[in-house]
Amino acid sequence: MAVCLVAGLVTTTVSSTPSAAAALPSGFTDSLVVGGLDSPTNVAFAPDGRVFITEKRGLLKTYDTLTDTSPTVTADLQPQVQDFWDRGLLGVTVDPAYPTRPYVYVAYTHDAEPGGAAPRWGDECPTPPGATEDGCVVTGRLSRLTVNPATGVATGSEHVLVTDWCQQFPSHSIGTITFGPDGALYAGAGDGANFNSADWGQQGNPCADPPSAAGVNLSPPNARGGALRTQSPRRPAGEPVSLDGTIIRINPDTGAGMAGNPFAGSADANAKRVIAYGMRNPFRFAFRPGTNEIWAGDVGWVRWEEINRIPNATDAVAENFGWPCYEGTPTVSAYDDANLTACESLYTGGGHAVPYHSYFHPDPVAPNDGCPTGGSSISGVAFESGSGYPDTYRRALFFADSSRGCVWVMRAGANGLPDPTRIEPFVTGVNVPVQLLTGPGGDLFYLALGSGQLRRVSYPGGRNLEPTAVATANPTGGPVPLTVEFSGLGSSDPNPDTTLTYAWDLDGDGQYDDSTADRPQWTYTTPQAVDVGLKVTDDGGLTGTTTVRVTAGVPGENPVVTIADPTAALRWSVGQTVPFAGTATDAQDGPLPASAMDWQLTLQHCTSSTSCHAHNLQSFRGVESGSFVAPDHEYPSFLDLRLTATDSDGNTGTTTIRLDPATVNLEFTSYPPGAQLTVGTVTQAAPFTRTFIAGSNNTISAPSPQTLAQGLRHQFTGWSDGGEQSHNFIAPAAPATYRANYQLCLYNC
Structure with missing residues (x-):
């Protein structure tokens, strides 16, 4: 979980791999399965x-077993994947008949505009068009890879099943792929x-949403673009159906919609695929064991997170969960006030x-759960199935x-x-969980993107589990x-009364044949950097391995890293180009080259001064200088710029600088006073003042009619900035006032 830093603070740390979990119910253990991953997003267990x-x-990496420490790169899709903000390679699943059917399926943000070819933008979005201004438009892609079961490497060309999912802005991309029963x-x-x-499509309409052509801004009441793409199955006959905000059911060999789907009789290929729609971002979903039910976590906007149930994914009923007209059970005022026909x-x-x-963002999910409130993003759904957990967990849902x-x-x-x-906390203090699933032994596994780990939650309870090696x-x-x-x-075993035996690889040759002591000693006589290996084995023959690096004949110190530009004094505006530069020196290597440096730009979205969560925006690998474009986001938020340098021995140093935005206070009034006005996602009575990041793009609406002065009905006549009843405005650099004008209704209104 990202933690807000004091404004302007720069910190220098030694990189490490922290534990992803802090607390569990009594009797459970949380163990590391795979570490050292680079922003892991999805995991799938194969039958073999x-x-x-x-x-x-x-x-896409393959580990032969849960104890394998040397993965195989099954496929490198970087040329066609856009790794930017929340975009990237986000989904994977394995054919149920693997390896007889040697197929692995992947879902990713395709770095191409609709109908175009990759790469279009690379792992960035220049200005113009600007990531959150006009948007770098891309698509989503679902493909099948053929994997050689002997080597774990994909062979032949990528078999594309579906390319669609027009995405204008850099979040809410592709998500889960899985096989149903x-x-x-x-x-x-x-x-x-x-x-x-x-x-609703008022920022260029690049996805060609009706009723206008691509490039023509849409306006209420007939706009059917933007977030309203999730309602596209309800569009008038003959208009195209989008896959945005949907769950689809397709043939795994052809990508075509399955017979029996709700819109199987449609002439539109996308409509034939859709079984549920009206969701903002069903990032993770799962089937309830023994049923055809889908349970989907739908990421909300600023108020509600949803768990949605599709009772039968194979029937002819298409569930519409209402976004963007509804979030949770209430209507969404920013869309309701615009009087959009679709809503x-x-x-x-x-x-x-x-x-x-x-669950409501300001509230705890469960009483006294100890978890932060405010920012929320439901990111994992899984069911208990065949675990060794206590009986009270049978058929439980984890999220x-x-x-x-x-x-x-x-x-x-x-x-x-x-x-x-009957909701209770299960694992707390996880470093950005992005997936839950059940795996070998029925245990719950989770991916912690922030710590780069796959972890396993077990309940020993009479069955043997793998030990954890610590050296x-x-x-x-x-x-x-x-x-x-x-x-x-420091090694441990989740099973009580278990004796561990030790085997060491002290010379780094890959063989655990140098010592069986629990505290061995070794003398290195030649300069070298050695990854010393430890294998621990329990009474049942299960093993765990780990390594610790020793640098003989070299200092082994961490590089000293400095960010020269920008400084904490910078106050950025949306769309501003911000140059960056840094240096790193090492006691052994001297000044480190650009190839040793990696930068990470992170947006910290805060709901209070002490509650923030992180969105990784962009990585810059192997450069000592460059630039980025300051993003658009609601206030309060700020940027973290981190530089990590790695020396020739693998030692790392890191420094991070906080960059706060330039802000402006804007006043919203009405004539007569007291009108309910909607700014962004909040509706309140005028006059009021809100703080914005300078240059940010925002929506305001003036609901009409309203009961105002002397309890009489009034109708909207215009905004002081000349905008429509619902319109966007760019926050200026200097304070300003926006007034909504109303007049007394002379007739029914």
């Missing part, structure tokens, strides 16, 4: 024991719309599906929130379904001859 893990940048392939994706303000007809006609469960850094359990009720009145060295470096004392006594 292999583990496939995606990294956001576009790499019916053998069909299922996929979900977000709306690709603006996340800072209401979006008004839903309000009057009804028929949308309400969430099975939703995670990446912003709050927690996993909860919703225990099953008397009817066998998860009971929203230390003292000293870790120095001049030769260097005598080092090692210890494996």
